Amino acid sequence: MRAPEAEWLGSLAVSRLQVVSGKGGTGKTTVAAALALALAREGRRTLLVEVEGRQGIAQLFGTEALPYEERKIAVAPGGGEVFALAIDAERALLDYLQMFYKLGSAGRALKKLGAIDFATTIAPGLRDVLLTGKACEAVRRKDKAGRFVYDHVVMDAPPTGRITRFLNVNDEVAGLARFGPIHNQAQAVMSVLKSPQTAVHLVTLLEEMPVQETADGIEELVAAGLPVGRVVVNMVRPHHLDEEALRAAAGERRAEVARALSRAGLGGARRGGLAERLVEPLLTQAAEHAGRVELEREQRGVLEGLGLPTYELPLLGAGMDLAGLYELATELRKQGDEE
Amino acid sequence: MTAGVSAGMTVSAGMTESTAAPAMDTPPRLAVDALLDDPGTRIIVCCGAGGVGKTTTAAALGVRAAERGRKVVVLTIDPARRLAQSLGIDSLDNTPRQVAGVAGGGELHAMMLDMKRTFDEIVEAHADAERARAILDNPFYQSLSAGFAGTQEYMAMEKLGQLRARDDWDLIVVDTPPSRSALDFLDAPTRLGSFLDGKFIRVLMAPAKVGGRAGMKFLNVGMSMMTGTLSKLMGASLLKDVQTFVAAMDTMFGGFRTRADATYRLLQAPGTAFLVVAAPEADALREAAYFVERLAADRMPLAGLVLNRVHGSGADQLSAERALAAAENLEEGGIVDQESGKAGLRDSDAATPPLAEEPTRADENATVTATATVTVTEPDEGATDEGVTDGITADEITAGLLRLHAERMQVIAREQRNRDRFTSLHPEVAVAEVAALPGDVHDLAGLRAIGVRLATG
Numbered sequence A: 001m002r003a004p005e006a007e008w009l010g011s012l013a014v015s016r017l018q019v020v021s022g023k024g025g026t027g028k029t030t031v032a033a034a035l036a037l038a039l040a041r042e043g044r045r046t047l048l049v050e051v052e053g054r055q056g057i058a059q060l061f062g063t064e065a066l067p068y069e070e071r072k073i074a075v076a077p078g079g080g081e082v083f084a085l086a087i088d089a090e091r092a093l094l095d096y097l098q099m100f101y102k103l104g105s106a107g108r109a110l111k112k113l114g115a116i117d118f119a120t121t122i123a124p125g126l127r128d129v130l131l132t133g134k135a136c137e138a139v140r141r142k143d144k145a146g147r148f149v150y151d152h153v154v155m156d157a158p159p160t161g162r163i164t165r166f167l168n169v170n171d172e173v174a175g176l177a178r179f180g181p182i183h184n185q186a187q188a189v190m191s192v193l194k195s196p197q198t199a200v201h202l203v204t205l206l207e208e209m210p211v212q213e214t215a216d217g218i219e220e221l222v223a224a225g226l227p228v229g230r231v232v233v234n235m236v237r238p239h240h241l242d243e244e245a246l247r248a249a250a251g252e253r254r255a256e257v258a259r260a261l262s263r264a265g266l267g268g269a270r271r272g273g274l275a276e277r278l279v280e281p282l283l284t285q286a287a288e289h290a291g292r293v294e295l296e297r298e299q300r301g302v303l304e305g306l307g308l309p310t311y312e313l314p315l316l317g318a319g320m321d322l323a324g325l326y327e328l329a330t331e332l333r334k335q336g337d338e339e
Numbered sequence B: 001m002t003a004g005v006s007a008g009m010t011v012s013a014g015m016t017e018s019t020a021a022p023a024m025d026t027p028p029r030l031a032v033d034a035l036l037d038d039p040g041t042r043i044i045v046c047c048g049a050g051g052v053g054k055t056t057t058a059a060a061l062g063v064r065a066a067e068r069g070r071k072v073v074v075l076t077i078d079p080a081r082r083l084a085q086s087l088g089i090d091s092l093d094n095t096p097r098q099v100a101g102v103a104g105g106g107e108l109h110a111m112m113l114d115m116k117r118t119f120d121e122i123v124e125a126h127a128d129a130e131r132a133r134a135i136l137d138n139p140f141y142q143s144l145s146a147g148f149a150g151t152q153e154y155m156a157m158e159k160l161g162q163l164r165a166r167d168d169w170d171l172i173v174v175d176t177p178p179s180r181s182a183l184d185f186l187d188a189p190t191r192l193g194s195f196l197d198g199k200f201i202r203v204l205m206a207p208a209k210v211g212g213r214a215g216m217k218f219l220n221v222g223m224s225m226m227t228g229t230l231s232k233l234m235g236a237s238l239l240k241d242v243q244t245f246v247a248a249m250d251t252m253f254g255g256f257r258t259r260a261d262a263t264y265r266l267l268q269a270p271g272t273a274f275l276v277v278a279a280p281e282a283d284a285l286r287e288a289a290y291f292v293e294r295l296a297a298d299r300m301p302l303a304g305l306v307l308n309r310v311h312g313s314g315a316d317q318l319s320a321e322r323a324l325a326a327a328e329n330l331e332e333g334g335i336v337d338q339e340s341g342k343a344g345l346r347d348s349d350a351a352t353p354p355l356a357e358e359p360t361r362a363d364e365n366a367t368v369t370a371t372a373t374v375t376v377t378e379p380d381e382g383a384t385d386e387g388v389t390d391g392i393t394a395d396e397i398t399a400g401l402l403r404l405h406a407e408r409m410q411v412i413a414r415e416q417r418n419r420d421r422f423t424s425l426h427p428e429v430a431v432a433e434v435a436a437l438p439g440d441v442h443d444l445a446g447l448r449a450i451g452v453r454l455a456t457g
């Protein structure tokens, strides 16, 4: 069974909440940020939120730690704006208590007793309701003129292993808080999360474990009725030589390669000459490359079997910086428009 | 100053081979075989940031130690499916199974941790049947045992304690849970322990206890307001679940803390060796550095750093810049063939120095392989290779090879910078290097290959 199709860039009815998950370290934060930039086109405004208290966004944009407050952190090409917010569960809970119960001192007392700690760190469902609740509030928020304050909210979400549980707060909370405002809040959150307003994207690398996790994650999301968006294959390395060329190079054309190296200014092509001695190690590297290409092909096959639209982002060899982020955003736009 | 490997804390004196006067910038080499062979080594803990190769390293150390004659058990956590299958531990029964196909005089047993089951077992072992049932059925317990931050770490420690207590193995190799921070392994159990033991819990069950004391009257008022608020907020049912859970667990809390403390002490004992695993990436090495400092602060014995997935090149005398320039030359196709056998060519860039003709060590090896395995036809003087025999010209192939090489050299340079940063922070930490294998590691052969690199890298 397929999840409801999420809309994407270039389409008029784009999902307003875009959740980015994936195995740890595959590039969730990077892709979420690039996506927020990509969506902030033609004067649109996006909000990039993080929920794990790691200040990953601040690190990526090279700014100081984000307060619990929405801040403009980037301007997209074409004048769109990206705001960012690091949602803090404890603060969200205190705000929440304040809002509903006007609990000034009692809130502090709760905090002192470790109740806040308890509620946010210990009861996982509760914490998740607060985090997703804040994100959904931003999705729904309107200005005085009745327009949405943010065209899109992009969430740098928890990793694949926890994403379904995280988003499926309803089930989680049903076991814990069966009545009361938290329960109601959970219901309100679920009505956004399970609608086509939301798309959950999974970031992966072309390696066995992240791909496997992606497949498992999609299955879980679908089973929970959460809308799956796209698979984003990150850190894709360029392929320089196909296997056929490599076989030829390693076999009958070895001497030609040595001569080509020599012609390119890299020494003598005769046996023992510099160019000739480069051939073997270069071929070894190329064989490793070919092996990897083969593994990547396998993993691509697995991903294709998932039947979801896929984006590919290149590995930026020089490492990540702001320029790289804009490059990835441009790439996402391009692929979104082509879709 | 961190005292990561001060004399009292190293696992054994022979741990780090002091290669004759190592240069300031080369860290001492970690003598893995000496560590594995030392009967005094009873526990090896593999820690590190997410995805760096902790599970692979733990399994490879297990295989190598077993094949060198020790009776080993490896506790893996969330191993990749294929690896678990090939070790025969893909059934989740939460107890070690002997691994078939291990050569040599030792034995390898392996298991993968089932955290919920481990938690359930503790409950079952420490409460009578009725009380155990009440706990296991409690929704709050179920949520806690299935996925609570820190439960996995706590249960890994717990399992380690159990394996050690059985005394069936002379070496236990422990993998640690995939968490972004290596420190979680040390911190999470305490966090969970302090929750199970914490102020809030006591307050929840307190009314009877605290109410007695006159001075606590005030607190009691606050308490009822607080529980009132909490039940409004979360619904009375959650609070009731927690209270029931707490009451049922009451007798066990002390046990949790005691066992957590005992395991923590076990980690500080001389038979324990921590290996910090890191990829030569900035993030992973930063984590590794934190971890090294933390081990020192907690007086836990660090054996060294396993630098995993390191890239190398047999042609490292050819720089990325020169390789790229040469590739461009070939792709432009502007080069006319010429006399081979000479280093200097007419188009060679004056700004790039000619390659040193003295072969480096890697280069010598490469030459040996090349001449041993390949018949190199003597280049045909003056012949051009521009013919498109296989649909791709030799120049195109060669340009591809050179671009690949340039990429590799860039990776190597970046990795070296990251390593240098770590070494300058912790020059005393011994290092074992493991090359990046071209494919995944998912069977005994792969683990052996990693083992060899661990021991010789």
Ligand SMILES: Nc1ncnc2c1ncn2[C@@H]1O[C@H](COP(=O)(O)OP(=O)(O)OP(=O)(O)O)[C@@H](O)[C@H]1O
Binding pocket: A022, A023, A024, A025, A026, A027, A028, A029, A030, A031, A056, A159, A234, A235, A236, A313, A314, A315, A316, A317, A319, A320, A328, B180, B283
């Ligand atoms: N396309 C890319 N090219 C080069 N480097 C990348 C790319 N994408 C991500 N990275 C780098 O990979 C590392 C991990 O990326 P990132 O922090 O975004 O991952 P993550 O999934 O959010 O990790 P975590 O699970 O720890 O939150 C970072 O150092 C980042 O700069």
Ligand SMILES: Nc1ncnc2c1ncn2[C@@H]1O[C@H](COP(=O)(O)OP(=O)(O)OP(=O)(O)O)[C@@H](O)[C@H]1O
Binding pocket: A208, A209, B048, B049, B050, B051, B052, B053, B054, B055, B056, B057, B077, B078, B079, B080, B176, B177, B178, B179, B308, B309, B310, B434, B435, B436, B437, B438, B439, B440, B441, B442, B450
């Ligand atoms: N030296 C190596 N060469 C090639 N591949 C490797 C090497 N070491 C590990 N791998 C591969 O990298 C992947 C991650 O390794 P592993 O599962 O051991 O990491 P981990 O630190 O245990 O990850 P996690 O934090 O998710 O538990 C696996 O697919 C493994 O096969």
Ligand SMILES: [Mg+2]
Binding pocket: A028, A029, A030, A056, A156
């Ligand atoms: Mg992140």
Ligand SMILES: [Mg+2]
Binding pocket: B054, B055, B056, B077, B078, B079, B175, B176, B177, B178
């Ligand atoms: Mg692991």
